[in-house]
Amino acid sequence: MLKLAQKDILRADQFSREEIDLIMETARGFEHELDGEKALETMRGKILSTLFFEPSTRTRLSFEAAMLRLGGEVISVAEAKSSSAAKGESLYDTIKTVEGYADVIVLRHPRIGAAAEAAAATNKPVLNAGDGAGQHPTQSLLDFYTIEKEQGKVEGLTVTLAGDLKHGRTVHSLADLLASYNVHFVFASPRALRMPTEIVEKLKARGVSVAETENLAEAVAASDVLYMTRIQGERFDDPSEYDRLKNAYILTRAMLARAKEGMTVMHPLPRVNEIATEVDSYPGAAYFRQAANGIPVRMALLALVTERA
Numbered sequence: 001m002l003k004l005a006q007k008d009i010l011r012a013d014q015f016s017r018e019e020i021d022l023i024m025e026t027a028r029g030f031e032h033e034l035d036g037e038k039a040l041e042t043m044r045g046k047i048l049s050t051l052f053f054e055p056s057t058r059t060r061l062s063f064e065a066a067m068l069r070l071g072g073e074v075i076s077v078a079e080a081k082s083s084s085a086a087k088g089e090s091l092y093d094t095i096k097t098v099e100g101y102a103d104v105i106v107l108r109h110p111r112i113g114a115a116a117e118a119a120a121a122t123n124k125p126v127l128n129a130g131d132g133a134g135q136h137p138t139q140s141l142l143d144f145y146t147i148e149k150e151q152g153k154v155e156g157l158t159v160t161l162a163g164d165l166k167h168g169r170t171v172h173s174l175a176d177l178l179a180s181y182n183v184h185f186v187f188a189s190p191r192a193l194r195m196p197t198e199i200v201e202k203l204k205a206r207g208v209s210v211a212e213t214e215n216l217a218e219a220v221a222a223s224d225v226l227y228m229t230r231i232q233g234e235r236f237d238d239p240s241e242y243d244r245l246k247n248a249y250i251l252t253r254a255m256l257a258r259a260k261e262g263m264t265v266m267h268p269l270p271r272v273n274e275i276a277t278e279v280d281s282y283p284g285a286a287y288f289r290q291a292a293n294g295i296p297v298r299m300a301l302l303a304l305v306t307e308r309a
């Protein structure tokens with residue numbers, strides 16, 4: 001149980017398969033205990049600090065709910081303007097201050113690499129809750145948990161990542177995490193929003209099977225798992241380019257007529273227009289179950305990283 005003790009969670013490619021197994025097994029155990037409505041004491045006396053310098057609903061609230069479910073306490077900065085960052089305080093000084101208040105820190109920040117900077121500033125475990133267009137490793141772990149739960153396995157699946165693959169940190173992390181497994185990737189995006197070349201090249205160098213397409217309908221027909229993502233308006237320099245691309249892919253019920261039986265539809269959320277609400281009643285539409293899986297997976301992460309080394 002000591003594999004992740006006092007470790008930072010910064011990138012999805014930091015995990016061995018053994019560590020992923022440990023997180024999944026621990027999360028399944030917590031989910032079972034929650035089903036039994038058992039009050040847990042695992043984190044009694046410990047404090048989580050959530051520092052969110054970009055908006056969030058799921059990640060912040062599920063980390064905080066996970067800590068409360070474990071019997072711990074939470075102190076939170078929910079937006080940059082309510083912290084001393086608004087007065088010009090550096091991230092380093094913020095982290096050096098918060099390490100005196102909390103046992104574990106969850107950080108979301110608009111700058112790629114900010115979580116690594118925070119981790120370098122403190123010996124307390126830092127969990128990256130999204131660093132700009134970089135990584136979102138705890139999301140990819142709950143995505144992995146969801147795929148296993150919905151499909152009964154990960155190995156051998158065709159997984160399509162669709163939408164804004166250029167800016168989407170969830171898809172960057174999920175690609176990294178699944179690269180250790182025998183999956184076939186289809187990357188479906190408008191040309192301007194392709195998966196960054198360095199990620200595609202890194203996957204291919206590891207022998208991972210990758211196909212790229214602009215045709216969402218074709219990708220849907222080939223998939224076991226279809227992972228839709230939002231076009232990330234906040235990451236575009238040119239608003240007219242966002243307007244051109246924002247409705248490029250919209251998954252409709254009609255498109256699912258060509259899907260394999262049992263295909264799982266996922267989305268990290270929030271969605272804007274990319275999945276029509278008529279898809280919500282499709283049995284494989286797993287995105288709200290996926291969001292709920294954030295609780296046991298983040299409980300597992302909090303419990304594991306706060307173990308004594």
Ligand code: CP
Nearest residue numbers: 056057058059268269
């Ligand atoms: N999936 C995700 O990161 O959602 P939030 O931005 O609401 O945290």
